[in-house]
Amino acid sequence: AQKVTQAQTEISVVEKEDVTLDCVYETRDTTYYLFWYKQPPSGELVFLIRRNSFDEQNEISGRYSWNFQKSTSSFNFTITASQVVDSAVYFCALLDQGGSEKLVFGKGTKLTVNP
Amino acid sequence: DTAVSQTPKYLVTQMGNDKSIKCEQNLGHDTMYWYKQDSKKFLKIMFSYNNKELIINETVPNRFSPKSPDKAHLNLHINSLELGDSAVYFCASRGTSGKQTEYYNEQFFGPGTRLTVL
Numbered sequence A: 001a002q003k004v005t006q007a008q009t010e011i012s013v014v015e016k017e018d019v020t021l022d023c024v025y026e027t028r029d030t031t032y033y034l035f036w037y038k039q040p041p042s043g044e045l046v047f048l049i050r051r052n053s054f055d056e057q058n059e060i061s062g063r064y065s066w067n068f069q070k071s072t073s074s075f076n077f078t079i080t081a082s083q084v085v086d087s088a089v090y091f092c093a094l095l096d097q098g099g100s101e102k103l104v105f106g107k108g109t110k111l112t113v114n115p
Numbered sequence B: 001d002t003a004v005s006q007t008p009k010y011l012v013t014q015m016g017n018d019k020s021i022k023c024e025q026n027l028g029h030d031t032m033y034w035y036k037q038d039s040k041k042f043l044k045i046m047f048s049y050n051n052k053e054l055i056i057n058e059t060v061p062n063r064f065s066p067k068s069p070d071k072a073h074l075n076l077h078i079n080s081l082e083l084g085d086s087a088v089y090f091c092a093s094r095g096t097s098g099k100q101t102e103y104y105n106e107q108f109f110g111p112g113t114r115l116t117v118l
Helices: none
Strands: A003-005 A010-014 A019-021 A024-026 A032-039 A046-052 A059-061 A064-069 A074-079 A088-096 A103-105 A109-114 B004-007 B010-013 B019-025 B031-037 B043-050 B053-057 B064-070 B073-078 B087-094 B107-109 B113-117
Touching: A003 A088, A003 A103, A010 A019, A019 A109, A024 A074, A032 A074, A046 A059, A046 A064, A046 A074, A074 A088, A103 B043, B004 B087, B010 B019, B019 B031, B019 B087, B019 B113, B031 B073, B043 B064, B043 B073, B053 B064, B073 B087
Parallel strands: A010 A109, B010 B113
Antiparallel strands: A003 A024, A019 A074, A032 A046, A032 A088, A059 A064, A064 A074, A088 A103, A088 A109, B004 B019, B019 B073, B031 B043, B031 B087, B043 B053, B064 B073, B087 B107, B087 B113
């Protein structure tokens, strides 16, 4: 069965610090997709990134970067020079291509960035 | 130009009532979903429809009945509401064709409906 583990329930940092959110996944499928979503206090789910299982290149988008390592089944997310607006709950999710076509979410990591 | 819309955004009701939440997507996607986010923020799939056909039903009580009149709509009807049904319900849609498109396999989420059962 597919499973996503975000071991960090809550993280609190001071503005301008770098912070890494961990995500470990389990799947038996060879083809799958990994996602990160942001849920700010307003409640909507904001798509951040999609990565397929065949693309292990790390990605950088502004202050955000993602480290995908199949060898350790991890897809970690780093925010560089964090800002107060980064405060949110962040979800890692797995979409398998094995037929169920559903997103399996981790339990989320609540990030608080203090001024 | 909202991609996935849900109504209502907030729903407060008494135990035992029946209520519906509507979802519409204008993305031309084939697959739509309902997810439930509980008070601990845990997000879990409830249902999935592909071209109006139910493909996922994740052990949801039969008080919950999804209805898909066409592939752009997936409504959620809940009978005999219970306190434990209080949650945020998210609708989502996903395109399953055009594998080379940038957004293939991305699920687009609606804004959520916060249901409070008193």
